[in-house]
Amino acid sequence: MNKITEPVITLALSKGRIFDDTVPLLAEVGIQVTESPDTSRKLILPTSDPHLRLLVVRASDVPTYVQYGAADIGIAGKDVLYEHVKEHPGGLYQPIDLDIAKCHLAVAVRKDFDYEAAVKQGARLRVATKYVNVAREHFANKGVYVDIIKLYGSMELAPLVGLADAILDVVSTGSTLRANDLVEVEYVKAVSSRLIVNQASLKTRTQYLQPFIDAFAKASQGNK
Numbered sequence: 001m002n003k004i005t006e007p008v009i010t011l012a013l014s015k016g017r018i019f020d021d022t023v024p025l026l027a028e029v030g031i032q033v034t035e036s037p038d039t040s041r042k043l044i045l046p047t048s049d050p051h052l053r054l055l056v057v058r059a060s061d062v063p064t065y066v067q068y069g070a071a072d073i074g075i076a077g078k079d080v081l082y083e084h085v086k087e088h089p090g091g092l093y094q095p096i097d098l099d100i101a102k103c104h105l106a107v108a109v110r111k112d113f114d115y116e117a118a119v120k121q122g123a124r125l126r127v128a129t130k131y132v133n134v135a136r137e138h139f140a141n142k143g144v145y146v147d148i149i150k151l152y153g154s155m156e157l158a159p160l161v162g163l164a165d166a167i168l169d170v171v172s173t174g175s176t177l178r179a180n181d182l183v184e185v186e187y188v189k190a191v192s193s194r195l196i197v198n199q200a201s202l203k204t205r206t207q208y209l210q211p212f213i214d215a216f217a218k219a220s221q222g223n224k
């Protein structure tokens with residue numbers, strides 16, 4: 001005889017700071033994560049709620065899983081969302097700012113590089129970043145000509161070895177910039193992580209999804 005199973009909601013998130021900041025949000029609504037991606041090699045993790053499972057994916061892949069409906073909901077930084085939506089618009093709602101993984105996007109240069117003078121002189125700047133779309137828009141708004149060099153990490157290295165004049169990257173405490181003799185010269189935008197929802201899932205599975213969305217909204221009030 002076929003057993004009628006309750007639908008399971010799938011939440012995509014990345015390990016590291018987003019996972020670590022999400023565990024307390026889930027705990028506030030009585031959901032425990034029984035395995036950690038730091039100790040388990042499993043990519044699908046159960047929770048104490050049989051109706052919620054977690055997918056552990058790369059931070060920049062979270063919007064893709066949710067957009068295609070492989071996950072119903074996800075948690076992603078606004079930095080990642082901005083880039084994703086520019087290239088693949090549609091299919092996603094971003095209903096709640098969870099106020100976790102807070103940082104900001106900034107332009108930084110070597111201490112000995114006179115950024116203001118270079119901008120005033122109309123110099124063409126080489127900018128290394130993984131945020132190609134944010135960078136394009138930021139420098140276009142300033143009327144600064146840039147050549148953008150796409151990198152996938154360790155952006156702070158680029159100005160030190162002559163790959164770029166400037167970087168556009170996330171900054172939190174500023175310690176990575178300080179450790180590499182870089183200085184922030186422009187604040188670009190504030191970043192925190194948002195709950196994202198597959199639009200089709202929300203329509204077809206509202207009754208199962210809405211309680212989780214409401215729970216995240218309530219739990220994240222404590223971070224405001």
Ligand code: ADP
Binds near residue numbers: 060079191193
């Ligand atoms: P990745 O492997 O893509 O670097 P992270 O876990 O470092 O993944 O970053 C995930 C998200 O956390 C980023 O998209 C950003 O929104 C935020 N974030 C990145 N670095 C920091 C930081 N130093 N402090 C706080 N939040 C950060």
Ligand code: PRP
Binds near residue numbers: 153174
């Ligand atoms: C992130 C980011 C910066 C750093 C900024 O790196 O890419 O390098 O944090 O934070 P800070 O201002 O507090 O120093 P992360 O720790 O995520 O390392 P990663 O290179 O593995 O992404």
Ligand code: MG
């Ligand atoms: Mg990182």
